[in-house]
Amino acid sequence: xxxxxxxxxxxxxxxxxxxxxxxxxxxxxxxxxxxxxxxxxxxxxxxxxxxxxxxxxxxxxxxxxxxxxxxxxxxxxxxxxxxxxxxxxxxxxxxxxxxxxxxxxxxxxxxxxxxxxxxxxxxxxxxxxxxxxxxxxxxxxxxxxxxxxxxxxxxxxxxxxxxxxxxxxxxxxxxxxxxxxxxxxxxxxxxxxxxxxxxxxxxxxxxxxxxxxxxxxxxxxxxxxxxxxxxxxxxxxxxxxxxxxxxxxxxxxxxxxxxxxxxxx
Numbered sequence: 001x002x003x004x005x006x007x008x009x010x011x012x013x014x015x016x017x018x019x020x021x022x023x024x025x026x027x028x029x030x031x032x033x034x035x036x037x038x039x040x041x042x043x044x045x046x047x048x049x050x051x052x053x054x055x056x057x058x059x060x061x062x063x064x065x066x067x068x069x070x071x072x073x074x075x076x077x078x079x080x081x082x083x084x085x086x087x088x089x090x091x092x093x094x095x096x097x098x099x100x101x102x103x104x105x106x107x108x109x110x111x112x113x114x115x116x117x118x119x120x121x122x123x124x125x126x127x128x129x130x131x132x133x134x135x136x137x138x139x140x141x142x143x144x145x146x147x148x149x150x151x152x153x154x155x156x157x158x159x160x161x162x163x164x165x166x167x168x169x170x171x172x173x174x175x176x177x178x179x180x181x182x183x184x185x186x187x188x189x190x191x192x193x194x195x196x197x198x199x200x201x202x203x204x205x206x207x208x209x210x211x212x213x214x215x216x217x218x219x220x221x222x223x224x225x226x227x228x229x230x231x232x233x234x235x236x237x238x239x240x241x242x243x244x245x246x247x248x249x250x251x252x253x254x255x256x257x258x259x260x261x262x263x264x265x
Contacts, residue, residue, distance in 0.1 A: 010074040109251035161218040168202035227254040
């Protein structure tokens with residue numbers, strides 16, 4: 001996914017997106033179904049794109065829906081992938097479907113995240129895990145930023161035995177998804193964390209051997225060690241900016257001891 005330029009004409013914006021995507025003019029033009037000459041004219045401002053061409057190029061360059069809306073605006077067109085004029089029940093239907101994953105995953109933890117990082121809802125299994133980690137009963141999972149929750153000091157960090165490994169993995173994941181670029185609040189949190197010498201070391205650490213197939217979160221509680229890995233589900237081809245970054249995170253027990261701990265009332 002490309003990084004987002006700001007306050008630039010369409011041609012300059014398109015050129016920066018294309019270069020960020022690592023595509024030549026010829027590669028981008030052929031994939032979008034146009035000629036290199038026409039794409040060159042678009043980038044230089046000698047030609048104006050149709051709305052369909054803007055959308056074709058946005059798809060080819062791997063732009064998010066928000067970025068495609070911005071590209072449409074720079075070309076003089078209204079945004080397409082937004083809530084304007086949409087039936088609210090359509091979005092509610094999708095969210096209900098995602099929340100059903102949380103219920104179906106009981107008694108194990110599951111979260112519904114918005115913008116890839118902010119907890120919108122958690123199931124009872126997640127509340128049980130959060131309560132055990134924080135050492136105090138919680139009726140539901142706080143609507144927190146899981147990015148900050150993992151990285152800031154506190155009970156979650158102290159009880160996660162492999163915090164360093166988990167934090168590095170989480171940072172790389174969000175950077176790869178470009179969440180840091182597209183959401184200002186998260187970007188500010190990342191900027192603060194980037195000044196932390198420990199976080200810098202984690203990002204640049206050279207692994208001593210090949211990594212395991214999945215990252216295991218190892219929580220040490222008073223009576224048990226919980227070992228969990230995470231499966232992330234998202235919508236295929238969403239067409240609304242509010243749905244694009246919705247994620248379901250399913251915490252999967254990695255052993256019988258962990259599964260039994262969650263099954264106990």
